[in-house]
Amino acid sequence: MARPLFGGALSATIPPTAQDISELREIPDNQEVFAHRATDQSIIIELLEYQTHVDNEAAARYHFEDVAGSNKASQPGTSEVRSVQCVPKTELSLHQCSSAWLLTGAQLVSKFNEEAKNTVNIHLCLFRLPQFSTDILVTFNDPVIINPLSSSKGASQDANLASQPWTEQDFQCVLQSLQLLDPGVFG
Numbered sequence: 219m220a221r222p223l224f225g226g227a228l229s230a231t232i233p234p235t236a237q238d239i240s241e242l243r244e245i246p247d248n249q250e251v252f253a254h255r256a257t258d259q260s261i262i263i264e265l266l267e268y269q270t271h272v273d274n275e276a277a278a279r280y281h282f283e284d285v286a287g288s289n290k291a292s293q294p295g296t297s298e299v300r301s302v303q304c305v306p307k308t309e310l311s312l313h314q315c316s317s318a319w320l321l322t323g324a325q326l327v328s329k330f331n332e333e334a335k336n337t338v339n340i341h342l343c344l345f346r347l348p349q350f351s352t353d354i355l356v357t358f359n360d361p362v363i364i365n366p367l368s369s370s371k372g373a374s375q376d377a378n379l380a381s382q383p384w385t386e387q388d389f390q391c392v393l394q395s396l397q398l399l400d401p402g403v404f405g
Contacts, residue, residue, distance in 0.1 A: 220395060223250045223263060227403030228354075231395035232261065233388045235381050257361070257383045258336075261392060264355045265403070268348055275302045278319035278344045281355050285340065289327045296335075297325040305343065311397045315345040315354070320393075324362075337363035341386060343393045350404040356396065358389040 220229040236252035239260075245251050250263040272280045279299060286297040305318040312318070320343050326335040338361045345354040360383075 220397070224265065224403050227398070227400040228263075229395070229397050229399060230263070230392050232392060233384050235384075236261065254381075254384055256381050258359075259361065259384050260357075260359045261384075261389070262355075262357045262359070263392075263396075264357075266353045266355055268346070268351045268353050270348075274304070274317055274346070275319055277346065277353065278302050278321040278342065281344055281353065282321050282323055282340065282342060285342070285357060286325055289325050289338075295326075297323060299323040305393070309394055310345075311395055312345055312354070314349070314398050314401070315347050316349075317346050318393075319344045319346075327359075327361075336361050341389050345396070347404075350401060352404050354396070356389075356393060358384070358386075358392075360384070 219231065221232045222229050232252055233254070235255050237255050239245055239251040239253055248265045251260060252262075253260045266281070269277050269280055279302065282297075282299060289297075300322045302319060302321045305320050307313065307315070307318070310318055320341070323340045323342075325338050325340055327338045328335045338359050341358040341360065343356045345356070347354065
């Protein structure tokens with residue numbers, strides 16, 4: 219079932235086990251953040267300024283590097299891009315985008331400024347909307363190796379007991395169902 223996003227301006231099918239993080243803490247107005255209730259997985263949908271200085275595949279890489287900077291994973295050896303591919307518009311509900319780019323990579327990320335770093339697979343899709351001066355970035359953070367000293371260690375063990383982790387298919391469902399209902403959200 220489609221879930222309203224950004225006050226109903228957009229919608230997408232979010233996994234049913236998702237916790238809306240805005241119910242727990244303040245989230246910037248340009249973000250919707252959802253976390254798995256039993257794992258450290260998260261899905262983030264962001265409305266960002268359209269990056270005119272980079273085209274298509276390079277724009278996806280630009281946003282990945284920006285995420286790496288936010289995750290303190292911009293040092294050599296702490297992040298890698300594994301693939302970037304164009305998503306056919308026929309597979310999307312967001313018909314207003316000029317193009318969409320799916321990037322898969324990994325980053326070494328510490329939680330809460332801990333020393334321990336976890337390996338997190340990063341799946342991101344960049345929807346380009348130049349007519350609205352907007353890039354929509356949808357990111358799926360999927361921890362795959364949890365450092366024994368990380369505060370995330372308990373979450374990864376509890377995941378097996380509580381519910382199944384999200385899959386790339388769950389992420390694809392978010393991407394394929396994302397719709398723009400009110401372009402007024404872009405100002």
